[in-house]
Amino acid sequence: MSRDTELGHPWQRNSPPLRVTRRGALQAAASAMAFATTSAPSSQAQQAGASSIAAAENATIRLIVNGQPRTLSVDPRQSILDVLRETLDLTGTKKGCNAGACGACTVLLNGLRINSCLALAAMHDGAEITTIEGLAKGDTLHPLQEAFVEREGFQCGYCTPGQIMSGVACIAEGHARSPEEIKAWMSGNICRCGAYAGIVEAISDVAKGRSKL
């Protein structure tokens, strides 16, 4: 559910009519222009407390995404998820809940699985990020991707990139030694289609079949 609309939601009744939206900010960032707040300070910004609220300046950061170094100008509000999908056009990672509750946004950050929706890009300068797009080697699927196909670990496919990234890490962590363990350690990824049985089998297959990925 997007909170980006400028007007019309009850909680925005007290907002001033001019408000910088995330979408506007991203467009400004993408064209590498300096980002400035509106000239009329918003009452919300005043309520935020600090006496000197600087205009939200873009930060220049360097990310290594699927092995490729990228230099980006980001609004501090942009999550890694936002940057991946909207700036880098890597739309394999999905925005499910945007609140850290569903796991569809799971990527590897410096090898660790995280919810990219809650990680502000500007706080992770220099990070190495692996997304679903970074798993296959050319046309050769990653073993876990193959296992998801063989074991029918997906139906609609929306949670699937997050499931696979989370599963890759789950196996590497050593937390895939039994179905019970897999269920506990994959609990941060939910699947509305209910493909859980196939997901657990796919992860179990790969965990059993390989000593390292």
Add this chain to the structure above:
Amino acid sequence: MIPFSLQKVANVEDAVAAATAGGRYIAGGTTLVDLMREEVEQPGRLVDINALPLKRIQVEGDDLVIGALVSMSDCAAHPDTQRLHPLISESLVEGASPQLRNLATIGGNLLQRVRCPYFRMLDAACNKRVPDSGCSAIDGYNGGHAVLGTSSHCIATHPSDLAVALVALDATMRVRGPNGERTFPVEELFRLPGSTPHLEHTLQPGELIIDVRVPGGRYATRARYLKVRDRSSYEFAVVSAAAALDIENGTVREARIACGGVGTKPWRMRACEQALAGQPANRDAFQRAAREAIVGAQARSGKAFKVELLPPTIVRALELARDET
């Protein structure tokens, strides 16, 4: 999310200075970014403290010292945590999800905010979010709310599992602020809502959590954290219990019990502990002691079941702890 400026600091002194000037600390961001996106939190300046040297776990004598920036995952998996305080490892792993635990920190976990849906809903009355606006939960959906420590202003439960374990273990915490450093029991971090539910903790402006120190004890390794909830994973507690027992020849020498899911702050069950001292470590004694836990509990409409659930949860946790080798 309203615009904010982001300042990265490299040492504690700069961090404290920035926060004293009005900045808000951010570490893992798993609570703050979520609430900022909902506009429940609207900080104008964030102070990124992730570069601070607060990420070590050390053993000092009988104490386990955990830096405030240690992630939940790293703390739970650390060999010293698992060896000296398995209760802490279990309470951490039972919380959140693997993805969240990789980002979230020990300090942030203690300061996380409540899960009451009305707190997170800008068009609902909430004394915690907007003082004196009312409490939508008292006559609303409140099945997940507290039965201990409530007031007519707020009944929201404190959500942290780690906090329950630390309170059971008499952990202390060290903070540094503009007026210097101080150390106090973790239990004293949390406030009851009273008539000021918007004040959740006792940190002074600018104070930064440095580390948490957990003393050893004979009860520490015979300890379990039991989390009862609607799902078997990735869900906040309906009722939880941290139980640790020092048993000799079948008799309880000392017990430590604290509960989550039931209080507006992590709830130490001292009356239960006292009732257990010198008793045999059997179910009868556990049940008698557990009844002390619900003295004074307020069972509002949706939560009578929680008052019924609390004693058996404590009993089960005690039995699990007793049976740990």
